[in-house]
Amino acid sequence: MSKTEALINEDKQYFAKPGRITYYPLAIESGNGALLTDVDGKTYIDLLASASSQNVGHAPKRVTEAIKAQVDRFIHYTPAYMYHEPLVKLSKKLCEISPGNFEKRVLFGLSGSDANDGIVKLARGYTGRPYIISFTNAYHGSTYGSLSMSAISLNMRKKYAPLVPGFYHIPFPDKYRGLYGNSQPNTVEEYLAPLKDMFETYVPAEEVACIVVETIQGDGGLVEPVDGYFSALQDLCHEHGILIAVDDIQQGLGRTGTWSSVEHYDIEPDLITYGKSLAGGLPMSAIVGREEIMNTLEAPAHLFTTGANPVSCEAALATLQMIEDEQLLKASEEKGAYVRKRMNAWLEKFDCIGDVRGKGLSIGIDVVSDRESKTRDNEAALKICNYAFDHGVIIIAVAGNVLRFQPPLVITYQQLDQALDVLEEALNQLSQGALDHYEISGQGW
Numbered sequence: 001m002s003k004t005e006a007l008i009n010e011d012k013q014y015f016a017k018p019g020r021i022t023y024y025p026l027a028i029e030s031g032n033g034a035l036l037t038d039v040d041g042k043t044y045i046d047l048l049a050s051a052s053s054q055n056v057g058h059a060p061k062r063v064t065e066a067i068k069a070q071v072d073r074f075i076h077y078t079p080a081y082m083y084h085e086p087l088v089k090l091s092k093k094l095c096e097i098s099p100g101n102f103e104k105r106v107l108f109g110l111s112g113s114d115a116n117d118g119i120v121k122l123a124r125g126y127t128g129r130p131y132i133i134s135f136t137n138a139y140h141g142s143t144y145g146s147l148s149m150s151a152i153s154l155n156m157r158k159k160y161a162p163l164v165p166g167f168y169h170i171p172f173p174d175k176y177r178g179l180y181g182n183s184q185p186n187t188v189e190e191y192l193a194p195l196k197d198m199f200e201t202y203v204p205a206e207e208v209a210c211i212v213v214e215t216i217q218g219d220g221g222l223v224e225p226v227d228g229y230f231s232a233l234q235d236l237c238h239e240h241g242i243l244i245a246v247d248d249i250q251q252g253l254g255r256t257g258t259w260s261s262v263e264h265y266d267i268e269p270d271l272i273t274y275g276k277s278l279a280g281g282l283p284m285s286a287i288v289g290r291e292e293i294m295n296t297l298e299a300p301a302h303l304f305t306t307g308a309n310p311v312s313c314e315a316a317l318a319t320l321q322m323i324e325d326e327q328l329l330k331a332s333e334e335k336g337a338y339v340r341k342r343m344n345a346w347l348e349k350f351d352c353i354g355d356v357r358g359k360g361l362s363i364g365i366d367v368v369s370d371r372e373s374k375t376r377d378n379e380a381a382l383k384i385c386n387y388a389f390d391h392g393v394i395i396i397a398v399a400g401n402v403l404r405f406q407p408p409l410v411i412t413y414q415q416l417d418q419a420l421d422v423l424e425e426a427l428n429q430l431s432q433g434a435l436d437h438y439e440i441s442g443q444g445w
């Protein structure tokens with residue numbers, strides 16, 4: 001039995017099912033940049049970047065060194081009662097890089113999920129209004145607040161209701177597919193209609209605290225919004241005194257080629273959340289927002305004993321510095337453009353590629369069985385993923401049929417070429433019916 005098999009067998013005896021969406025038997029021993037090595041010594045190119053939590057790559061020296069240096073000074077003292085410099089420095093940096101030309105404050109947490117819970121508290125506290133609106137097909141996290149905000153999987157609803165009250169969902173303005181199974185995208189007005197209808201019939205606009213937005217829906221399938229939707233939404237929010245919060249946990253911090261994905265769109269959030277890559281993969285999240293909103297509640301309304309852990313703060317400072325020094329925002333944009341050229345050729349060559357979309361190195365490849373109807377081909381997507389895995393490339397499918405192409409931003413051009421060669425060969429083989437032997441049942445979202 002291989003080390004991988006032995007480890008996975010043991011894992012099954014102790015680790016519980018709700019904590020992992022099954023894809024491949026990859027048991028990681030080490031990582032370096034965009035490369036992973038498994039416990040049996042096989043090397044892979046990582047196009048998933050640990051769900052976009054490794055934007056600066058695996059184990060970059062300057063981050064590991066910053067972590068080690070802080071561990072030797074002190075591992076933690078809770079910000080709930082005392083002060084430390086790494087927290088102050090990181091808060092300052094986050095205020096600087098976050099969108100919005102206004103005075104800001106920061107709060108820290110341990111996961112993207114708890115940051116989104118914080119948004120709910122702050123928006124309700126500041127506005128004195130109960131309701132939160134977010135989008136169908138959104139993933140905002142796994143705590144009760146953030147999962148009530150999400151609307152992507154019945155497994156996040158079934159058997160543990162009631163959820164947090166006061167959440168409503170509206171359709172995301174998908175630029176590729178339209179509403180209710182239409183193959184063509186709808187107009188801005190059509191996408192806004194359910195919200196306007198809501199305001200006229202069953203949710204008083206003046207009782208809505210906040211609308212929570214992912215600029216590009218990540219786990220929902222790298223879905224981009226139609227042009228002009230966000231500015232129209234923003235107008236509506238301003239008209240009714242509704243706050244705008246952006247969940248930038250997946251799309252932020254260089255993933256799309258900018259510090260915040262908001263920079264691509266006409267929208268200015270009052271609150272923004274970060275997580276995942278913020279501390280190079282150590283547990284950390286942050287809410288950054290307008291001072292008057294952030295200071296609206298009194299402690300202990302939103303604090304965590306191990307929040308703003310100084311080790312995580314130092315890891316975050318090193319991560320952000322590395323993005324700056326190594327020009328990883330530009331790298332994300334340029335490498336994204338480079339791979340898109342090749343992927344765009346796939347659109348011509350392979351009938352199963354319906355769409356290639358995204359920004360920077362946040363790319364979705366939509367695999368379809370029919371280009372006209374844009375019917376999702378979940379099986380084909382998973383077959384491609386399995387072929388890639390067998391040939392040393394890690395990629396997963398989200399929303400059933402969308403290949404999630406989000407490598408570490410430090411990936412080299414040579415590694416990109418190698419990974420693209422493997423994906424292209426998977427598409428060739430798929431089109432010849434040569435991937436039917438893959439057993440995909442039980443895999444994926």
Ligand SMILES: Cc1ncc(COP(=O)(O)O)c(C=O)c1O
Pocket residue numbers: 051110111112113114116139140141142214218219247248249250251275276
């Ligand atoms: C957009 C978005 N928000 C929130 C989260 C939740 O973050 P975490 O898993 O760190 O709680 C995720 C995780 O996938 C995400 O993609």
